[in-house]
Amino acid sequence: MDYFLELFFGGLTKGSIYALIALGYTMVYGIIELINFAHGEIYMIGAFTALIVAGVLSFLGFNTVSILILATLIAVVYSSAYGYTVEKIAYKPLRNAPRLSPLISAIGMSIFLQNYVLLAQTSDFLPFPNLIPEFEFMEPYYHIMGSSELVIILTTAVVMVLLTLLIKFTRIGKAMRATAQNKKMAMLVGVNVDRVISMTFVIGSALAAIGGVLIASYVGQINFYIGFIAGIKAFTAAVLGGIGSIPGAVLGALVLGWTESFATGYVSSDYEDVFAFCLLVLILIFRPAGILGRATTQKV
Amino acid sequence: MSGLKKSLLVSIWFMFLTFPIMVVKVDIIEKTVQWRWKNLILVGLGSFFLSFLWRYLLEKKEKGAKKKEMGQAEMGLIQKIFTVPRYSRPIYLLFLIFILVFPFIFSTYQTNIMISALIYVLLGLGLNIVVGLAGLLDLGYVAFYAVGAYSYALLNYHYGLGFWTVLPIGGFLAAIFGILLGFPVLRLRGDYLAIVTLGFGEIIRLVLENWDEFSFGPSGIANIPRPGLFGIELDVQTATTYIYYLMVIMALITIFVVNRLQNSRLGRAWLALREDEIACQAMGIDKIKTKLTAFALGATWAGFGGVIFAAKTTFINPASFTFLESAIILSIVVLGGMGSIVGVVLAALIMILLPEYLRAFSEYRMLIFGASMVLMMVFRPQGLIANVRRKYLYNAVQSRKTGESR
Numbered sequence: 268m269d270y271f272l273e274l275f276f277g278g279l280t281k282g283s284i285y286a287l288i289a290l291g292y293t294m295v296y297g298i299i300e301l302i303n304f305a306h307g308e309i310y311m312i313g314a315f316t317a318l319i320v321a322g323v324l325s326f327l328g329f330n331t332v333s334i335l336i337l338a339t340l341i342a343v344v345y346s347s348a349y350g351y352t353v354e355k356i357a358y359k360p361l362r363n364a365p366r367l368s369p370l371i372s373a374i375g376m377s378i379f380l381q382n383y384v385l386l387a388q389t390s391d392f393l394p395f396p397n398l399i400p401e402f403e404f405m406e407p408y409y410h411i412m413g414s415s416e417l418v419i420i421l422t423t424a425v426v427m428v429l430l431t432l433l434i435k436f437t438r439i440g441k442a443m444r445a446t447a448q449n450k451k452m453a454m455l456v457g458v459n460v461d462r463v464i465s466m467t468f469v470i471g472s473a474l475a476a477i478g479g480v481l482i483a484s485y486v487g488q489i490n491f492y493i494g495f496i497a498g499i500k501a502f503t504a505a506v507l508g509g510i511g512s513i514p515g516a517v518l519g520a521l522v523l524g525w526t527e528s529f530a531t532g533y534v535s536s537d538y539e540d541v542f543a544f545c546l547l548v549l550i551l552i553f554r555p556a557g558i559l560g561r562a563t564t565q566k567v
Numbered sequence: 568m569s570g571l572k573k574s575l576l577v578s579i580w581f582m583f584l585t586f587p588i589m590v591v592k593v594d595i596i597e598k599t600v601q602w603r604w605k606n607l608i609l610v611g612l613g614s615f616f617l618s619f620l621w622r623y624l625l626e627k628k629e630k631g632a633k634k635k636e637m638g639q640a641e642m643g644l645i646q647k648i649f650t651v652p653r654y655s656r657p658i659y660l661l662f663l664i665f666i667l668v669f670p671f672i673f674s675t676y677q678t679n680i681m682i683s684a685l686i687y688v689l690l691g692l693g694l695n696i697v698v699g700l701a702g703l704l705d706l707g708y709v710a711f712y713a714v715g716a717y718s719y720a721l722l723n724y725h726y727g728l729g730f731w732t733v734l735p736i737g738g739f740l741a742a743i744f745g746i747l748l749g750f751p752v753l754r755l756r757g758d759y760l761a762i763v764t765l766g767f768g769e770i771i772r773l774v775l776e777n778w779d780e781f782s783f784g785p786s787g788i789a790n791i792p793r794p795g796l797f798g799i800e801l802d803v804q805t806a807t808t809y810i811y812y813l814m815v816i817m818a819l820i821t822i823f824v825v826n827r828l829q830n831s832r833l834g835r836a837w838l839a840l841r842e843d844e845i846a847c848q849a850m851g852i853d854k855i856k857t858k859l860t861a862f863a864l865g866a867t868w869a870g871f872g873g874v875i876f877a878a879k880t881t882f883i884n885p886a887s888f889t890f891l892e893s894a895i896i897l898s899i900v901v902l903g904g905m906g907s908i909v910g911v912v913l914a915a916l917i918m919i920l921l922p923e924y925l926r927a928f929s930e931y932r933m934l935i936f937g938a939s940m941v942l943m944m945v946f947r948p949q950g951l952i953a954n955v956r957r958k959y960l961y962n963a964v965q966s967r968k969t970g971e972s973r
Binding site: 301320349365381503537541544 | 580583584585587588589591592593594595596598600606625702704706751752754755758759761762763765766767769770773774777890891894897898901930931933934936937938939940941943944945948
């Protein structure tokens, strides 16, 4: 039973991280129908920025909690800035181009950002300091769930609630939903569509950065390539739940996290990534619209 | 004046953006921080000047689009050289002669590089069928390449089959895999298709890496024999020349076949499918058959390429078949111009040969690949040499004047 619970919470933690990244995909897809391939790289850049900030601050003698908060904040700011810039350079000029063009541009951007970090920093795995504090009250349950896992799950839950509130009740949230429904109509009723798209990228990138800091601190090492696999898994999660749907992305991410966790725990750990991809292929064959997605008919 | 201000702002923005990654480098273990201020200045100056270029090119592109709408579009110089038969024939002839005498002029090392370039020509043309003609974005193309390479390596290891026997088998197996991948993704639209093919490519690689009993895992398979020539033993140099000519013949056959395919009934069906799936079905084209043949034929060339690759390097392991490889092949197709054979050949040669000869440059190879994919999409989506569709000109006088036969 303990083993089951351990796998359960392990999967929940993984799923929470995937959810943070998957939201960025799903929000961008919901608005401009583009798979933002560079999103995984934004997450990687968030983790790198946090590592650099944490390194500098720890040499200056800050304590762990203030480092965690400052590093996360700066990572969020920088990731958002990168997300904003990527949209302006690689996607905005292609708004009216054929569908394949922005997709290829996104792949190019992803390769570019990976190699930019590779050349400017290093190709080695860098040790990431454990920024998440250990709680004493968690000690009796340590064999099931660690403090980092608790922090990750709680943070994700809080972020989800905040995001839902933002989208349901604020002005920009309403503008986003309007743009997602119909871009032209939103423009007609006075929504600044360009700004809404930029904001979507900024919010999605900020979430990815939070995910990046949490997972890097949990796993303990990062390199320039972490964004690729994380990006694909998060995209899988978004598709699983029904791309474009925000609760769907969270649900999909959790399902994916559990699938991986139980499959590696009970079947084989060599094929962790294979399980994720197989799940993706199966979902797309049997339910292309995803768990919570609605099937749309294509018109000429 | 406003341009100067804009560029200044852009430059400040990029200096801010690249600050942590470009300037600061921390070493957690040694507890040292390296400040590289030189990079900051480089980024600032670079983005300042590039932003002028960016705006100029965007403006030019907009003007071009307007001209096109008014019907005054003109063919570019490069485009003209490669598409108007009067200019292009002598160039092709010269190029062919150069390719044929290449191994006699240059060393074995150079010939080897040329062989890899030609393998990429083959792969590029194969992917061109799937992406360029049929418009199906395949990001797992390298999987079929791996199928070809491993089928030669394994069939040779277990059953001692020779290169010439395996070449058609490798192509055939790859085609089967193409159809296997094709079936489940038939219903998917462009972007989903991209991600599923990507996943498929990764699955193949991960299986090859982890299934030790089958594929010998990450250590790969060594001592794969080079292709035989009627049982004659060849030394390394002669064998390289032999593979080179083999590759040239393969490339020529591929060019011929793809060219014929493009203008066939099937080729036109692919183009129609690319432009609009639903309208295409309404015209009575069998979507399933057309898509599957695109996947199968594209995969076949990758299979051939894989067999030749295994025979050339005599050693293969899963590390040769990563997503990066797929991305390189895709960028060859994109840069060359989707659907354009000349463009793809040219792009493959440029992309593989340039980094080889500019060694100082090779570190930045992937960075430039990525950047050029973005820039190509933004400024020249039709590629280096655009694919000119066959057109029927009503106005005979006009067609005679411009010297166009199509």
